[in-house]
Amino acid sequence: MNLGSLKVRSILTILAIYLAVGSVSVLAFLWAARGISGAFGQRFAEKNAQLEKERLMGPVRREVALARKLADSATMRAFCRAEADPGARAAGLAELEGFRRSFADRSCFFVVAQSRHYYYGDAAAPARVPRYTLEAGAVNDQWFFETLDKVDDFALHVDSSVPLGVLKVWVNVVVKDGARKVGLAGTGVDLSAFLKDLVQGGDRSALTVMVDPKGVLQAHPSQRYMDFNARMKDESRRMTLYQLVDTEAGRNLLRERLDRLVKGDSALESFQLSVEGKRYLASALYIREIGWVTLTLVDPSQVMGMRSFLPILGLLALSLLVTIALVSWLLNRMVLEPLARLTRSGREIAAGNYGITLKVDRDDEIGRLTRTFNHMAATIQDYTSNLEGLVEERTLALTQSNRKIMDSLAYAHLIQESMLPKSGDLSRHIPDHFVLFRPRDIVGGDFYACLPDERGFLLAVGDCTGHGVPGAFMSMSAGAILNQLVAKLGAADPALLLREMNGSLKRLLHQGDGQSAARGGTMDNGLDLALLRVLPDRMVFAGARLPLWVLGPGEEEPAVHAGDSHSLGYRRSREDYPFRNQELPLAPGTVAYLFTDGILDQHGGRFGFGFGRRRLGRLLQDLRGLPMAAQGEALAEALADYQGANPQRDDITILGFRSGPAEE
């Protein structure tokens, strides 16, 4: 299925949306969760503080209740009224003793206001006689006088004489006789154990700390702090809670709240506090009875950690995933697959199979697309078959016209060939010869001729401008003119013939420069020509840019006789150019070659270079022993070899002959 990019894109988009929505949801969720967790933690802290207060004060209240019962006892009232009376005294002491056994620490005291006698009994010794008598002036006894004075019902009094860590609370209940305050009864309650239990028994979720209004730690889970404070006699240097609070802002907050509690402005304070590096939700209560503030510090993450939310998160993620999977699958089925089918069909059409028709089984966008597609395929098929028909027609027309052209070219070739000397003609004059005549395009601009006269014959090899049909026209004209000139002037003076040809051609081709300039101004046509007059014992050579190569009998390398470097018939060709004759001896067995530059320019070989003079020279040198016909074949073969797969560059003409022994 090659809808890779759309499919991938849609999956990626869905994934991106999922991630975006998911992240936002998760963040919102976490934010809400923290809120919930925080609120919950707070409530928990508050409840915990209250509970602690209750737990701490519980025993105290019990003792208070008991002490009040004691104070309310008629026997004790009677005792206060008539302390000296032995009956009342005995009853009173007995009652006291009875109560004493009920008190938590098995101790109680009783003070008769009138006598200021202080009775005390504990587990060791029941009260029988007053321990001592309270003095109004004694500092230590002030508690009694103040209590009696100010307190109407009962009062709790923290014993400050005990060491830190020990919490002893005195319960003082006023004994009333009608409206009169006649005595004080009470007991001491040692809450140390409770306290320790409270502070240290807590679990990880809540920390309990007790401080006095100044913030000095009274109770703390860390024994180290407690020991420090216990040892520190100087109260001002004792460790405070403030020292454990992390920020200045936190300390201020704490101070503010503690003040409020102590002043009684509020009963319960809840706030966030960062203590010893951890953030807590704090809840504080003032236990007025003992003059301490109890703080519960709750670590919200412990109370209701995020871990408990994980299942919900997991479920959310799972449901989202399932949704996406469903959506993807639906998308696939409803959109991508039909598209894939269409793509496949499109490819079939591209491959040339136009007969596709797809099933249209839905009415939605895909269905419309499919219908349109079918319509398009049908149209293409129509056009294509029409087109194929058209192409066939045109091809046929072209083939026919091409054939006509080829036929005419073949005919032209026949005409050109008929103008050239037949092999028989050449053989008559030069029995041992070869001609390699290869026009580039069936007909061409090269030509050769053999024109006899009384004493010998004239060989001519020419290269007219251009090749193909234009070249052929030129070569016909040149050939005709040469024939004419030889008929008129004879072949004795090749250089003269060259001069005359030059003039004739110029006149023929550029009759008055003005006219031809108007007609086809850029044309400049002419010819390169080599003329060789062969007599029984010598040769006369004249060349216009074409050379004569001669290998004397027994010689190794061909001697090069360059012609004059001047062409015939061109605009630039001077009518008065002095072409010269070169006379050469002709011993029997001499081999002579006339050729155009077609072979020299033919590229091939390893580098695509031209055949070159050197190569031709060496080749002829190698072939010099062979009869000319064999030489011709070998040349043709070597040329074909060198040319390889390259196209023929120009018309090729090579004429070679060997002079035989003197005849007649």
Next chain:
Amino acid sequence: MTLETLTFAATASSPRVRSDAEAGLLELAGESYPENSFEFFQPILAWVEDFLARDDRPLGVELRLTYLNTSSIKCMMDLLDAMEEAHLSGRAVSVTWFYDPENDRALDLAEEFREDLSLPFRIVPMPSEG
């Protein structure tokens, strides 16, 4: 694309090679009996063919080889054949073979190469170093 310059340092069994496309010069000097001659000569042959194919400038090859094993001779022959073909097509190429005049075999080897070639091939005596 410019022609890569060849610079091989001499080893105990292969010659020093230096090519200069600017000056149209290729030099080989030293011993030539490498483990795999074809591998060794391949880049040199490629350089020569490349130079001949692209430019029209003359190419001069200078050889100061003290010994060639038969495989090296074969590779050298291939290189010279390429130059010969270019020469026959009209390109200016030349070879100068320096040999130790006290060593007849070296002269024989040089002449045997020259026999098969028509390009300009000079054999020059040169006193051996050390």
Next chain:
Amino acid sequence: MGDLDQIRRYLASEGILMSFNGPFRHSIIEELGKAVRRHLEAEAVRKSAMADVFTVFIEAAQNVAAYAAQGHWTGPERAQAETGVLVIGRRGDRYLVRCGNYVRSQDTPGLLARLDALAGMAPADLKALYKERLHAEVPPGALGAGLGLIRMARTASAPLSYSVAAEDAGLEFFSLTVTV
């Protein structure tokens, strides 16, 4: 190892200048080449004779190395294939180069045939054959041009002689003697 003095006396009596028995790896051939040159220079040998000895040594040694490299030898056989013996000695004013190595039994007939053919050829024929091989196409994957034996035959002053000794496991020990 026997009496070292005995070995020295034997070597001297046979006119042996240098001998080597071991692997004919290229690096070793290079070092031996240097040693051969230096030794012959010290002996004040004619440069042409030195060149001939060096030529024969290189061609013979590289033949052995090439044979080992191309024979698709496996395992311990490979080491055996690479191992050769080389001795360079002098007899009067002639130098002798003898080279021996292990050859597979199936390869020996072809080798001996070639040597016999070369032995029967005149110098001009050898040269012609050499030129022909020189200009021929090299089959792909070949390490050498196949010209070594011909060159040795041309350099030698007498036909190449050889001997073959059968060893075990389809191997034969082939030794070639070239007189320069």
